[in-house]
Amino acid sequence: MTAPAQRAVLREPAFLRLWTGTTASGLATWALPFVLGLAVLEGSLDAVGLGIVLGVRTAGFLAAVPISGVIADRYSRRAVVWWSGLSAAVASAAIAVGLGTSLWLMIAGAVVAGAGQGACRPAFQALVAEIVTDEQRQQANAAMTFSVRVTTLIAPAAIALLGTLLSTRALTVGIALLWLVAAVLPPRGTFRREAPAGAGLAFFTEFADGVREARRHPWFLAGLGALTTVIATGYSATGVALPLVSRDVYGSETVLAAALTGYTAGALLGAVIISRWRPHARGWSALAGLGVYAVAPLALLVPLPIAVVVAAYVVAGIGIELFNVPWFTAVQREVDPATLARVSSLDFLLSYGLAPLGLALIAPAIAAFGLAPVLLTCAVACVLGPGLAALVPGTRRFSREPARSPS
Template sequence: MSDFLSPLALFRDPSVAPLFISRVVSSASVGFGQLALAWGVMNLGYGARGLSLVMACNAFPALLMICGGVAGDRFRRHYVLMGSEALACLSWLAIGAALFTGRAPLPLLCALAAIGGVATALFLPTLRGIIADLLSSPNRSAGNALVNQTQSAGLLIGLVSSGAMVTAVGPAWSASMRGILCGLSVVLLSRLATTRPSEPGTGPLRDLWDGWREFGAHPWVWVMTLQYTAITTAVVCYTKIAGPLYTADGHGGAWSWGVISACEPLGAVVGALVGARWRPTRPMPMAALLAMSVAIPMLLMGSGAPWPSIAAAAVIPGIFQAAYYVLWTTALQERFAPGVLVRVNSWNMVASYVLMPLIMLASGPLAAVFGAEALAFWSGMTAVIATLSALVALRLIAWKGSASEVRAERAIA
């Protein structure tokens, strides 16, 4: 049993423990912000189209993620994380203040949501690289598992608490809590110690090119990225637009959506432990298959299922997605040099987030015309089709690799 819980032993290491405590705090803040923004916009009477516009503005700065990759490979990574959290703190405190007025103009909410999106774009790729700084190769799988566990635990706390807070005292308080928790995360991250990943001998544009070259040189990386792109857009439609609209329309309201959203991180707490120990013989095809599990609650919502059934089903992708995160992140950390790791991650992630603003803008009007159930159903089908396509592509790559080896052996003979 002690081996199964081995990632938790990292909490006893003072050189990395602040990162994991910070992930609990910061991820809890994400839960508060997720419900605060959705219900804040709807309570102001802006409807599905207004909600999709605000969410699109929040997603649009993800295009800057490649710049975050450059920053994460040129500066001390805990400094980049601290700066990102400080920016998020300021933007969410401002959103809370705007919602407290009860008549915040839509352009102001869009601008503040965009600032929060910039913080996310800087933060996410750097987070995926910092474990390589803090832990040696044998411990990285456990470290990645614990990052996912602490994120899931924090998100679980935030979503459940924010559902109650939004219902009891309103979304303005929930948005303000997001800002306060981001500020606390800055303090925790300041206790880490990382070194500069590489000396900046070239300009930012050359750094971007080097990262792209490393990213594009491995077919399995961009196949998985394309699948992740499709699945991310499906998840965004479901979590940001379809889910809140579905539950607000007579299916339990903010409280039920908070519970549904919390069930996935609840499953992820277990899934990360599984991922820390599991060593499949074909990790990438297995990771691709695990990612498809996000379709289960989407298809249930698309069929008009009651919210408790959707909540129960959401535990399954929580387990599988956490195992996917550990397999994928550890594979990148083991196969790419530390000096280019964050840039590779940023190219992987920006491809997934580049379509988000357009998806946000389109999904609100689509939900208004066809309904939240139809939007949820087709989001789930997108995840299924993308996964089947990725499995075929990975199989072709493996077949071509085997054929090349055979030709090389014949040439030598």
Template sequence: MGTKTGLWRGRDYRLQLAGAVISVLGSSAAPVATAFAILDAGGSGTAVGLVSASGVVPAVLFFLIGGVVADRLPRHLVIVAANLVSAVAQASFALVVFTHSARVWELMLFAALNGLAIAFRMPATEGLLMRSVDPEQASKAFALFRTGLNGAQVAGAALGGLLVSAFGPGSVLALDAATFLIAGGLSTRMRAEGRLRKRAGLVAELREGWREFAGRRWLWSVVAQFAVVNALGVGAFAVLGPLAADRHLDGARDWGFVLSCDAAGMILGGLLMVRLRPRRLLASGVPAAMLLALPTAAFAADASLPVLCAAALIAGIGVEIFSVNWMTTLRQEIPHDKFSRIAAFEALGSFGLAPAGAATAGPAADRLGLERTLWCATGAIVAASVLVLSLPDVRKLRRAPAAGGDPRR
């Protein structure tokens, strides 16, 4: 396995990267189409919010079950099934848009089906990716993988706007359904893992996954950090950022510049991590995550547009430095047959509070004032990061030395 090219250039890795990039292109275009499909049908902003929430709730509720399933069954087949569900959901969404019969409850149902598919696809994808890369090449493989996804996300969002304007939202939703079918087809060509473990009861397997998660202080402490960072990042940056841009800058145009710089930073960060191999994975990753506080601080300080764009660019770089180091740590430390359950607990902990952060950001700004709320969010992100960095388990975790094989294989 320790060949010169490394497993990260292997067939499974290439298939997974291609499938992920294709599906992200469609998934990044779809939100633009979804919003305008609802508005074109006479829906309100409330309807857009209901449909969006309908996609989030099933994902959160079923993440843990999705992790159990992905640790039981061949993960590439779990991904195929999830992509088929997403393809049916998006194709049905496109059909009601084409026939001008879209009703909010139907769109909520389609969004819920897609969210349910995410709950199973995400743990299976992460577990399969971990198995597809050689430990010695993991950082480079993860950096290239994330760079591809970030590039697809930027291109997909831009393409979505253009295609909705030219052909209407139904065409973009149909295209999204097609990308899921293509990604699913690529997954069928991956090497079969076989059944990874003997079946046990659902509760027993969840308990086993929880013991693995809770028994590693570095793991749950970083997840707790990101519960704070993601809640405030979504709330303060995604909700209050446009408000601050509208009050102090040139509105949507300047907000678009800030978002573009954030995306460019993530691409640059991924390219940077292709070359870098820090020895202390979390001691270098956690401070990089702290850079997410820069854009909220810049908005709170009423900074100029160039300063805001620079802050967003640096924050994007920090996101990727952390993300690649984090994925490398998980690849190194977590037993493969338990990884999908760990990924599910991680996702639930890291993103479970994000909807609450988005929902409370506006009322907090109304009560405390926009600038004060942004400063509070900045302080909380920094405090959570410093607290986690103070833990010896986090500071001392090192990259494993190069070896000829992986003892968990």
């Protein structure tokens, strides 16, 4: 795909609005922990309060994801984005008011903000499929993930800079404004669903329909299992081990900062590559990229030059985006549009919902068995998960349809 063609999707007004709204929600999501960290430094929030607020935000996220998947498939995905963004905006304003005055108000706001964050994810995912043609979806998903990675790269520095000019309360109000942008800007989708037959259908019945649709696609279940394995082991291991290795082996936080920056830079590069590359065996290529994450825990096994550690994280970042973009594109292409939000919510719920569990288990495992055995085990899991998934029918191309022979 040529460079002009690669830029074409961002020239589409509807997608540009969706991309901008998604980027605003990403900025708001990533900014809050940093802003609350500044609040700890200035004394308006203590470390225990910070942990509680961030913890209940995650709980709100996980609770809202499956509910919003059902609602977005039953009604309007645009409406779900509107109400979830508006709720997160009001909740962020409540957190601003509660700073230094009421921890309970902050907790309530964090629950609702997390729910708004979780509710918009499946709806955003389904909206891409509604407003972008099939030929442009991989490019569109690459643009989406590119914005996410840029956000993670610039958010800490931007918050630190703004923190020298504005109070933490003002910064939190700014987060509320970002959520308003995320609520207002995205366009209406084009998918026309039938009016729900019997509005009294139970939530679990409708969610079960989404699960049944997911089970129709063996490649989806296999890929989701592989992704969950890598996040619960590889992500979690490096999340806990990287700070420890940086401090104990290299004597400072330099390796921690450099490796995380390298990972984000690699992900940006991976997004650019996959926006242009169309491998024939797209599923196997994606799973291979996912398995490459094993180099991250392996780079921490023994003392290595800092450049080697950073290079390993760059490679891991490239690999994760070589998986993410084809994965999202395949879900949008293969899944019944009427159940797309529910299947996407299942994806987010399992893959990212188990991440906190992995983080909680890694530290005790390191204490019990030592750092090296845990890192090695996680690296093996990062390879085995995608490797076993590749054996499942349909994973070669992330499709139930057989590959077409070239004419």
